[in-house]
Amino acid sequence: MRRYVFGRLGQVILTLLIYVTLVYFLMQAMPGDITMMYLSNPKIPQAAREELRKQLGLDQSLFMQYFSYMKNFFRGELGVSFSQYPKPVWDILMEKLPRTFVLFLTANVLSFYIGFVLGKVIAWRRGRAIDYAATVVGITFWTAFYPLLALVVIWLFAYNLKWLPLNQFIDPRLWSTAPFTANQVFGNMVSGAAIVAIGIFLISYYLLRGLKPSRRSRVYAWSLAAALVAAVLVIAARKGMLIYIWDITRHMILPVLTLTLINFAGTMLLMRDSMLETVQEDYVLAARAKGLPDHVVRDRYAARTALLPTVTSLVLSLASSMSGGMVTETMFSWPGLGQTLFTAALSNDYPLATGALAFTGIFLLIAHFIADILYAVLDPRITYTGQSDV
Amino acid sequence: MNELVPTHETGSASLAEPLWKIRWKLIRRGIAQNWEIFKESRIGMLGIILIIAFGIFGAMWPIMINTVWDPMVYDPVVGFDPMTMHPSPPSATHLFGTDPIGRDILAQLMYSTGREFLLGVLSAVITVVIGTAVGTAAAYYGGFIDTFFMRIADIILLFPFIPLLVVIGSMVRLSFLPFAVIMGVLGGFGGITIILKAQALSVSVRPYIDAARIAGGSDFHIIVSHIIPNVLPLSFLYMMFSVTSAILSEATLSFFGVLNIDMSWGMMIHTADVAGYLFDFAKYWWLWAPAGLAITLFCAAFYMVGRGLDEVVNPRLRKR
Amino acid sequence: MKSWKGLLATLIITVLVAAIAVPGFAGSNGLYEMSIFENPTTFNLFSATGPQSTVWNDFVASSQYYTSLYGLAQPYMIFVPSVAADVPSELKKEKIGGTTYYTSIVKMRKDVKWSDNTPLTADDVVFSYNAILDMDPNKLGGNWPSIVDPTVLERVEKVDDYTVKFVLKEKPGLAQWQYGVLQAYLLNKSYWEPVFAKAKKAADPVKELFAYEPVGEPVAGPYMFAKWEKGAFVQNVANPAYSMKGEVTTFYEDGNVTIENPKTGFKWQSGKPTGKVQLKVTEGPNASGTLYRILGNQAAAVMSLIGGQVDFILNSLGLQRGFQEQLSQAQGVSVMENNVNGFRFMMFNLRKYPFSIREFRQAVSVLIDREYICNEVLQGIAFPQYSVVPPGNAFWHNPDAPQLGKGLTRTEKIAEAVRLLKKAGFSWEAEPQIDLENNKVIKRGKGLIMPNGEKMPSFDFMIMTAGYDPLRYTFGLNIAQWAKDAGIPMEAAPTDFNVISDKIFEEQDFDAGLMGWSLTAYPDHMRWFFHSDQAGIGGFNPQGYSNPEFDKLADKFMAESNMDKARKQAFELQEMLAEDLPYIVLFDTPIIEAYRSDRLEYPYTQILSGLQRYGALTSTVKLLK
């Protein structure tokens, strides 16, 4: 295992190096640079433009720029933003990360869960009406024109029915007097969610362990879980954060809904396929022969082993959505990494754009890594030895 | 897999009729068999029907513009109808109405259909050709070539696709062909190589490959006439999926206005958007619904065909 | 696992139900809420005026927090004192230490206070100018060099607590003096002096200065910073110590202005105001604060406006026609339309033959049917324009400058173009055939032969992509068509904006292109766009127009410090340009804006470039309730 991990790590770093280099030169190859904004105002003398070039180090040769960039990169600095000179790119990204993270984590987990359940069901009912219906509907959403769908959803639920807040991720009227920043709240939300998740996992692990937990232990589990959630909420309330968390949640619903609509089909179809393979396994037949109830055979035998590939897909999609949210974030006025990347590109802010892309790259690499480990955890058959390409 | 195109039989070269004839027969039989299996999948058939429908629709464009429609009015790009205020709702003269600058929606829709086909198929073909070539080569030669291309694939997989294209687009507005090519190439060296390589690998270890090698077939010959035919069905499957992704990306990028394309479904929606009509969806439905639906159905069609092929390509998905 | 599912499901459902059931938060009273489309990037005046001089930073911060010695009284853009007590004294030559300088004395108001209630004195003014001067405005970049212009301003000296003396290197023109130096923002010395001192010591003073994030900076403007939730909103609060509050500016029909401050008794008037009062504007701020929501796209903003979360949409491009249509039907929303100060134009590379031939350009200009495109194709979302000084800029616009080909039919235009080309010695392999009676083109011209006997090769006319700007795209395509009618082999080439500006400004390697400018009130742009000394790479005369006569007049105009003389010269310049056509001005779009008329009342809504140009009048708007 260790040898595997190290081998993999080496690979990761090499890949990252090449990736960043590619991104960097790609950006440099683009026409125009930030100083072109001075062209919009004739009163700005040429001298000023030269000065700016000097400040941003654009007067140096491309390779000098590249090397200094790389040097910084491995010191963990992503350079200084042009459009927000002299603000470090890292700070800007860190400021955006929590929002993007919370939104897409929620959306991905939800759409994954729905996709997983649906896929399970339609694979089990394969060939029946529900199978076709779900597949067709799923594909239609999967291939729906996303920006349009987003607009329609907003128009329908927020504008026409007035059910949910229009856009943005918080309501300024509430927040204008907020004692803390949105990012603090996001941070607390993440940690809170984590606590609840882990808590519930442990509860279900210890109390609902085994195959047929007694009613008593189930009641315990439930009440404990509920208590945990309540506790977390109370803490939030004591901090005076509850209302703000609530506000953010309200604003999250629409984007999450849209993302889920778009994405659930991916998991669903993947789940369906991999489950169609597992249902033909002998142990599924054996399980039925054992006289296990239908849903047990489905969930614990067919689905459980079919889960593996879909989990990897979840991890990867999570990572890629760290920047894939460009459309969502623009449509829902949800300023995150994606939007930053877009505006950076539009304003020729190479360091920021490069930084954002590199950042995603790192995220994805880590995700791949985690995915492999997860695989090993979920499937007892896999044990990692020297060779790395699994 | 080799039940699909039983290539190993083609190894026996000493026969009366020329080899290519036999091969052709076999391929024909292979296709016929696959078609039989494919027909089983309703989803796939639905897709086929949709695609045909779109084909007809697109084919009507040149006919209409050369016969019925006056180019001055119905040209999808510079056409203009002075008769009404624009955007005008559906009417006898404009079945789907006109866009904010007085161009006929139906004409744009038809004109674009052809283009979308071109875009999708072109980029898909590029993807698959590259993917197949690289994949088989990597599988056949292994060693350096293998690792090299696999690393490339890894790296390309790191790129967030749409954002990257938007970034590039926002700096150089890509025009039609370059965009198709970029899509194709990125796709070709990306994930598909890995999949096709795996497939090719499973083939290249089959005994008849060694047989052919011993029989003194050149690497090229072996790859082309023994490995590739077995990889093709899978490639074809991924072709369908890459069509979908190409079209969707095009639409998204057009919507962001970062492509240099004179007309496409995405452009149609973009035009409505920048003119401020993508707002009251009920009132100005004809500005977004036709194009939006076209995009979805078109992509869905190819995706469904892909699903159908999936059942052909990997037997485990088939009904027993 | 079971409890996972159950819990998740219940959670989701409860949240959904609650979210729908519980209403949103009511509008907080007294807040003037606007929407912007991009984050402000800084609240540091130096970077906000320097490299980060984005319109958003200006909307939210600079234009709200700071005052200057002089300003322009809106809506008529009349030059009036602000912190100064009266117009600056006449410039006079003065010998200081061997070199001759021009000097001018400016008396200041004694009743102006910073938000921390300390008086705004000569020290602050002196500091504001000199600090920037020894930082080197060019290094600060952005608009600094054009405001605190080092080529003109030597230094500022304190005479007494409320009097300062400007020492100038040379005799400045209106643009540099009244419309430049004198309108620079003023800084609070006691706050900024230590910051500057620290920056000076740093390795890169400018970087250090830009990196500084002001907290609790005393300001003298109507509003001051309250809260910035990055990516969501910015909130300003009314400056409690704002000295100009309640000040009444009265505009008379004879063009004179009076300013009275009932609170402090300050009075000022230009000339001898007589005749009817045209408009009275009372300075606020009347709102307890301003709130800027950051929205991702137009549709979102418009929905918010209708939904009442936003009172005004700040957007330098205004609203599209589609929104206008739908907003004009919305309850409690009013839509206004204003001229803008700018134009879209096509230009030829005059270094190349035959574009250098004046008649050729005139012919092209004649061929373009601006009225047809604007009124028919674009249905009034754009209006035709001929002059480099838009009619909207009434004081400076010359209505009598020639407008070639205006009002001709399509065929008449062709005929006229043919006449002009022939005059210049052009000929055709097949001359265009037209039917003037029925206004029909029988046969397009073919094979244009240039005066030097060669056949004219077809050339590219770079236009914006349909995605970037549909208007210019449509316009460009049509122009190319018309040019072909007369046999001019022009090919419209949709090109990305970055590429266009690269080719034109960086490389000057182009034949023809379609661009656009938006302008400032004072029309000195004519000097920058057409003076031959701007023809070099990176200059603003990339088309390479060079006309000694024009240069001479332009220089004179720039140096002119008398309004009326300057105006006459501006008119002359416009006539020259209308004949020479270094730019073929095409059209511009009015700016459409909307606001919640049930919550707001503006003192006026008719103003060049719309209310957005002035941050939607935060200091004079009235909130109804």
Next chain:
Amino acid sequence: MDTLLRLEDLTMHYKTKAGWVQAIDGVSFSLDKGQSLGLVGESGCGKTSIAMSIMRLLPYNAQLVKGRILFGGRNLYALSDEEVRQLRWKEVAMIFQAAMNSLNPVYSVGNQIIEAIVTHEPETGEDEARERVESLFELVGIPKERMDHYPHEYSGGMKQRAVIAMALACNPSLIIADEPTTALDVIVQDKILREIEDIRRKINMSMIYISHDVSVIAEVSDVVGVMYAGKLLELGPADDVFKRPKNPYTYSLMHAYPSILGEKHDLVTIPGEPPNLLDPPTGCRFHPRCDWATKECGETAPLWREITEGHYLACHNPIRTKQGKSCKQQKTAKGGDVIDTSDGN
């Protein structure tokens, strides 16, 4: 002895694109408590189909044409799915052909058995079930600490044992062992078979062995049924059938395998291939390959009749020991010898 399981004229067909596959055709037999029945026949002759019919685990395209299955007097095909579910494993358990794959790779073996127990006996608690599994493991000879290991950590033989343990988990009254040992090498095979037999005897339960391997069947079953192409050709007490095979197919089948006692005798290979069950031959389905076949065999199907007590047969002209000097007769003689000697020990 009272009968536990009775198949009455069971006829079950599969629907395929090509047509109806007549997998089981008019099979009837009955099985008493504590009795073990061996079904033998070439692969694809419908043995497994019968097993599946009894478990009611037939694929969706299978159809019961006629006949019925009575288990303890109840008609299996009249029961509701739920009733059948409860019946499974509690009453009828099964040892699967591919023991290797009939264990879920992602759960520990112990858990999979416990699962079976608690599903059918909800009242038994976790720990009780565990104890029982431990004793089962002892019974089949797996160290009980291996309980919490995963299938992939087991050897082939151990898996097989585990599967047997699982089958015994709810001590059912009938176990169907479908090719229980094919995957194993002969030594282990033999060992396991004997173990199964011992256990069976101990707890006196009924068993159906299914195998293509006569030697296996010969070893363990009281009653032997010989199947061919979906039909039962001969059924009777093991020694009876093996000593005096009446049906030519039984005869040749016996000689198509080496005797497990390793006695030398030349193998008789059966000419031709098993028929296509889409359209089986008319008359006796074996007649195209039968040396004894007469005209009649090709025309009318032989009746299923009891020739001696408990010995059933479907054949027009069964082998008679008198019948004489033909080459076939020598074969018979030889065959006879073999059987006699085998009978000797």
